Amino acid sequence: MDKKEFKRIEKRIYNYFKRDKKIAALKHKIDILAKQIEQIDKELRECNISIDIESSSPSFEERVQSSPDGTSYAEREVIRITDLKLKRKLSKEIEIEEIKEEIENIELDNSILEYNLQYINEEWYKLLELKYKFKKNETQISLEMNISQSQVNKIKQKAIADIRRWEEWRKVE
Incomplete structure (x- = not known):
């Protein structure tokens, strides 16, 4: 067996013995992401959105607000912020699925080695x-x-x- 092959197998053994620690760290990351998703859901349910005063308004005199699509500045900002929160939530859900796949791959990669090391x-x-x-x-x-x-x-x-x-x-x- 050449040196390169020996090192490759050694690396697999190292990975086998540190898999529990790695899987625990990945599961911890999933827990954190799940809490963040929960927080985003809570913000969306409670409509926890603050909007800055429209910067283009020169004065506070009475005027009629109009826009080409019929939405006000406040409505546009609420929609924009809601969309951002939904995108954040989606990216965190995707990250959770990727981590779950990584955990499955670690378990699968080590399954043969684990089985044989029993004997x-x-x-x-x-x-x-x-x-x-x-x-x-x-x-x-x-x-x-x-x-x-x-x-x-x-x-x-x-x-x-x-x-x-x-x-x-x-x-x-």
């Missing part, structure tokens, strides 16, 4: 967890697992070779 040797799994989840170096792993550094490297190489074979089997199917 891996316990010692190998512990080593992978120490290395890729807790980001410990070979010396720390060797001390914690009570094995030599060379054993750490051999086990890591074997485990990654097995993971590569799982991916090859998946491609054959």
Whole structure:
């Protein structure tokens, strides 16, 4: 196995072990977006819109207000602000759907690896967890697992070779 392939598989293992944290962060973002959508809905229901005084009015004397489409300045501003709020709401709803898709993709990408890691040797799994989840170096792993550094490297190489074979089997199917 070449160095590039080894690094690619290592990256997949890192992603596997940090998936829960990433998914939790994405779900938190969904919660924030949902609260923002709720706030926009509340503003729309309550007609919480403030309009500046029309800047083009030179005086406060009585006059007849007319426009080509029959709407007043206030009506145009209310429509414009309402449209902006609806656009914000829609963009947040789209972002939520994109995040949900990202979560589904993370779960799908890790499903095969997760399934196969259930059946891996316990010692190998512990080593992978120490290395890729807790980001410990070979010396720390060797001390914690009570094995030599060379054993750490051999086990890591074997485990990654097995993971590569799982991916090859998946491609054959």
